[in-house]
Amino acid sequence: MTKFVKWIGGGLGWALGGPIGGLLGFVIGSAVDGIKISTTTTRQQIPTRSGDFSVSLLILSAAVMKADGKLLKSELDFIKNFFVRQFGVSETEEKMKIFREILKKDIPVQDVCMQIRQFMDVPSRLQLMHYLFGIAGADGQFHTKEIEVIQRMSVYLGINSSDFNSIKAMFVGDVDSAYKILEISKDASDDEVKKAYRKMALKYHPDKVSHLGEDVQKSAKEKFQKLNAAYEEIKKQRGIV
Numbered sequence: 518m519t520k521f522v523k524w525i526g527g528g529l530g531w532a533l534g535g536p537i538g539g540l541l542g543f544v545i546g547s548a549v550d551g552i553k554i555s556t557t558t559t560r561q562q563i564p565t566r567s568g569d570f571s572v573s574l575l576i577l578s579a580a581v582m583k584a585d586g587k588l589l590k591s592e593l594d595f596i597k598n599f600f601v602r603q604f605g606v607s608e609t610e611e612k613m614k615i616f617r618e619i620l621k622k623d624i625p626v627q628d629v630c631m632q633i634r635q636f637m638d639v640p641s642r643l644q645l646m647h648y649l650f651g652i653a654g655a656d657g658q659f660h661t662k663e664i665e666v667i668q669r670m671s672v673y674l675g676i677n678s679s680d681f682n683s684i685k686a687m688f689v690g691d692v693d694s695a696y697k698i699l700e701i702s703k704d705a706s707d708d709e710v711k712k713a714y715r716k717m718a719l720k721y722h723p724d725k726v727s728h729l730g731e732d733v734q735k736s737a738k739e740k741f742q743k744l745n746a747a748y749e750e751i752k753k754q755r756g757i758v
Contacts (some may be wrong), residue, residue, distance in 0.1 A: 531636040537576060544618040545743040565637045567730040571604070573633050574739060577670060579619045580626050581652050585668040586618065586703030595655035599648070603732035606745065622732035624665070640725035642674045643684065647740045650688040659689055680722065683717070687743040695754075698747035707757055714748045 532538065562569040582592050596616065599610040628649050633642065646667065653663040664685075671681040679700045685699035698705050723737040751757070 531632070531666075532564070535632040536625050537572060537632055540576065540619070540622060540624070540629070540659050541572065541615075541616040544615060545620060559705055565641055566730065569637070569735060570641060570645075570729045571600075571612065573629075573637070573645060575619055576624060576629055577645060577649060578652055579616065579622075579635075580624045580629075580670070581649050581666055583661045585625070585660040587660075589656050592652050594721075599651075599736070602754040603736065608704055625672050626670065630670050634673065634675045635673065639676075640720070641682055641729060642676055642720070643680060644726050644729075644737055644740070645674070646676060646681065646684045647670060647687070648736065650684060664689070666738050668754075680720075684740070685739065686748075695747040695750045698744060699751070707755060710748075710751055710755070710757065717744055 523590050533537045533541070578596050582588055597613055600612055604612070636646075649667050649670070650659075653659050653667060668675060668681060683700050686694040686695070693703060696705070699710065699717055701709060705713065718741075721737070721741050723741055725733045726733050726737050
């Protein structure tokens with residue numbers, strides 16, 4: 518875990534405080550000897566960094582995987598492949614060691630989400646939601662308990678129901694999915710459709726998470742592409758030019 522210790526030594530900002538810091542302390546134990554991890558959350562506004570986002574992904578991913586009482590290889594592979602794409606093979610190997618230890622722990626979901634909510638901006642929290650739905654559907658189906666735990670997380674993270682339903686519709690499809698993604702109803706006018714798209718394009722634009730680094734920004738492009746696909750589907754249905 519020496520590389521993980523170096524990762525922590527490089528600074529994880531607010532992620533080393535509060536319940537997240539406490540959980541990491543239990544997981545990595547003596548591997549971080551000499552590095553102090555606080556169990557109290559400071560209210561000082563420390564910007565979210567890529568390391569903070571990664572830790573949040575690992576912990577919330579574990580909570581989603583454990584929701585249905587099954588730890589599936591497909592879900593583990595999804596997480597591993599995601600980190601390989603974003604951070605490379607070497608760093609992923611270290612993070613997966615930590616992740617396997619996190620899976621063994623009881624995760625205080627509400628406390629962890631409240632800490633994330635306090636320090637992480639809305640676009641980054643929306644990106645977390647998108648990622649978690651990806652894990653839930655990694656085995657080709659969405660288990661009710663997994664959806665329920667993600668929905669609870671969204672409430673604790675301060676994400677409104679419209680944003681939650683928009684991201685959910687990108688993964689759990691139905692006849693109205695395209696409209697749900699744009700956060701409008703089927704009886705919206707063509708002008709309202711166009712306005713809704715412009716609003717959502719601004720909200721979901723990958724540049725919104727550029728402060729977390731190029732790696733996370735790559736993942737955000739997938740969400741943006743699904744928004745564009747929904748808009749194109751509605752335009753095709755309505756004959757909008």
